[in-house]
Amino acid sequence: MIVERKPLTLWERLYLPAIIGGFKVTVRHFFKRKVTMQYPEEKWVVPEGYRGAPYLVKDQAGRTKCVSCQLCEFVCPPKAIQITPPGPQPNPETGNVEKAPKEFEINMLRCIYCGYCQEVCPEEAIFLMRDYALIGSHRDELIFNQEKLLALGGTHQDTIQKWQHK
């Protein structure tokens, strides 16, 4: 079935009703309360429990809480974590028993902020924090190494420290 297209009237062909209608919408919104956030001048207030970028933490004694068990590397769905396990770490206080990663990298371009690494970590050494805007001028800048992850993660105030004398 062919539907005949109704010819435009002279008034419609001037397009004035459409233009005036459009202006009416613009003016109506101009005086409404603004809902668009002027990012980055305005910053979002991150709610409690938000799952942002994962960072490593130290305990109150300044020890890297991670013991390099590699569970987080194993569970990470997009394989964003890469851990280089430690070699022997002779330490007069702890002997050779204290473990910490030699290198720990998280590729923030791969991370999907799922939180599995935080959930699986037996040492409470990695936490999803509140950072949601990670920027870099090239891809390598978004592969965070251990030093950077620890600096961003800071100290975790915990009753249990990594190493305590009896």
Ligand code: SF4
């Ligand atoms: S939050 Fe998820 S994707 Fe990101 S590093 Fe942890 S396990 Fe991997």
Ligand code: SF4
């Ligand atoms: S962050 Fe936690 S789960 Fe990952 S290697 Fe370190 S101790 Fe293991």
